[in-house]
Amino acid sequence: MQPLNHVLDHELVLRDKLAQLVDALVAHGWFVGENFVDAGLCQALYVELMTLAEHDALNAAGIGRGKQHSLRRDIRGDAIHWLDRKTLAQRQYLTAMGTLQRELNHALYLGLFEFEAHFAHYPPGAFYKKHVDSFQGRANRVVSTVLYLNPDWPMDGGGEMALFDADQPKCEVARILPRAGTFACFFSESVPHEVLPTRLPRASIAGWFRRNASLGGLIDPAR
Ligand SMILES: O=C(O)CCC(=O)C(=O)O
Ligand SMILES: [Fe+2]
Numbered sequence: 001m002q003p004l005n006h007v008l009d010h011e012l013v014l015r016d017k018l019a020q021l022v023d024a025l026v027a028h029g030w031f032v033g034e035n036f037v038d039a040g041l042c043q044a045l046y047v048e049l050m051t052l053a054e055h056d057a058l059n060a061a062g063i064g065r066g067k068q069h070s071l072r073r074d075i076r077g078d079a080i081h082w083l084d085r086k087t088l089a090q091r092q093y094l095t096a097m098g099t100l101q102r103e104l105n106h107a108l109y110l111g112l113f114e115f116e117a118h119f120a121h122y123p124p125g126a127f128y129k130k131h132v133d134s135f136q137g138r139a140n141r142v143v144s145t146v147l148y149l150n151p152d153w154p155m156d157g158g159g160e161m162a163l164f165d166a167d168q169p170k171c172e173v174a175r176i177l178p179r180a181g182t183f184a185c186f187f188s189e190s191v192p193h194e195v196l197p198t199r200l201p202r203a204s205i206a207g208w209f210r211r212n213a214s215l216g217g218l219i220d221p222a223r
Helices: 004-028 039-054 088-108
Strands: 030-033 079-082 114-122 128-131 141-148 161-164 172-176 183-187 193-195 202-210
Touching: 004 030, 004 088, 004 183, 030 172, 039 079, 039 088, 039 114, 039 141, 039 202, 088 114, 088 141, 088 202, 161 183
Parallel strands: none
Antiparallel strands: 030 183, 079 114, 114 202, 128 193, 141 183, 141 202, 161 172, 161 193
């Protein structure tokens, strides 16, 4: 059995991390934390994604949802695999996101009811042009998340995520190196962001907390 103070330490570290995340979301609309997710878990997720990539088990990512879905390599060049809870590492990550969902609902009354996420692999040269993850009036994606998985990332590796100010979308406010353990989240509707062209294979998990949005009797398509 773990000594009680050890368990309490962990609990306090988690509380502190979640409080920092919530404060940043409220103040700026976005949060970035380095070493935010356990290194062993990131390593397991990285191995899983790279194995999927080696076995051609990823699908070219598109834009738009439902009938509007289309492939646009001029807009985004990643290949994806939706998390399906089949491995322990995925279940551990989804459990952590469940904790974050409860905290966001508790602190910000966001009414989040679901989390969807996919692995993403950007081969050298790939990028994702500036966009927002959810359009006003169709706000079923409320909070976007990204966990980076590459064990090392050189300063000249490219592939950073640039975040832009919600009120001044031309104004870049952060540039994030995609290093394992770094976790970013932001409001899906208001924070424009972009993946700069990568020079190395780039591994991540993009995820979204959703609210149910059925439109005029139409059930919103899941993806
Ligand atoms: O991988 C990233 O840094 C961001 C990915 C992204 O913007 C998306 O998948 O919508
Ligand atoms: Fe995005």
